Amino acid sequence: xxxxxxxxxxxxxxxxxxxxxxxxxxxxxxxxxxxxxxxxxxxxxxxxxxxxxxxxxxxxxxxxxxxxxxxxxxxxxxxxxxxxxxxxxxxxxxxxxxxxxxxxxxxxxxxxxxx
Amino acid sequence: xxxxxxxxxxxxxxxxxxxxxxxxxxxxxxxxxxxxxxxxxxxxxxxxxxxxxxxxxxxxxxxxxxxxxxxxxxxxxxxxxxxxxxxxxxxxxxxxxxxxxxxxxxxxxxxxxxx
Numbered sequence: 001x002x003x004x005x006x007x008x009x010x011x012x013x014x015x016x017x018x019x020x021x022x023x024x025x026x027x028x029x030x031x032x033x034x035x036x037x038x039x040x041x042x043x044x045x046x047x048x049x050x051x052x053x054x055x056x057x058x059x060x061x062x063x064x065x066x067x068x069x070x071x072x073x074x075x076x077x078x079x080x081x082x083x084x085x086x087x088x089x090x091x092x093x094x095x096x097x098x099x100x101x102x103x104x105x106x107x108x109x110x111x112x113x114x115x
Numbered sequence: 116x117x118x119x120x121x122x123x124x125x126x127x128x129x130x131x132x133x134x135x136x137x138x139x140x141x142x143x144x145x146x147x148x149x150x151x152x153x154x155x156x157x158x159x160x161x162x163x164x165x166x167x168x169x170x171x172x173x174x175x176x177x178x179x180x181x182x183x184x185x186x187x188x189x190x191x192x193x194x195x196x197x198x199x200x201x202x203x204x205x206x207x208x209x210x211x212x213x214x215x216x217x218x219x220x221x222x223x224x225x226x227x228x229x230x
Binding site: 004033042043044045046047050052091093097101102103104105106107108 | 146148150155156157158159160163171173203205207209211216217218219221222223224226
């Protein structure tokens, strides 16, 4: 079974600084997707970034980038130039490819941005 | 384009009662997935509906059941409510295109409290 572990329940960062959120996962599959989702107080899950396991290049979306280490089963999220609007719960998630479309989520990291 | 909507926003029930939660999928989407997010946890997959048929189920008992309608909207029904059913229930819609990647778009959730 796939498991996703986020070992940092809470993190904080100064506005304009950089922060890295950690995620590890366990799977016996070789092809899969990894995601970072943001859940603000409004509760709606918003996709931040996606990584396909077969791609060696780390995904980047504006100020958000990942460090994907497939052999180590590690998938961290780096937020650069942190903004007040980045404050939220961040969830790491795994999805088989191909297969059912269900996502396996970690327990989340609460990010606080300090002005 | 209308996003994923869920109703009601909040709901309070007592143990043993039954509840129905509703989800309207995003325009053009034929698949709806339901997740349960307990307080302080990541979402857990309940089941998925594709073209009105259940298409995958997580580790939830049969008292969790669902429906999908011809317009691809969906209902989640929970019978014999237990205190542990208190959670945020999220639905996510997507366009199933076979092996091609399809993003899941989440609704704002329904907060269920069981007393």
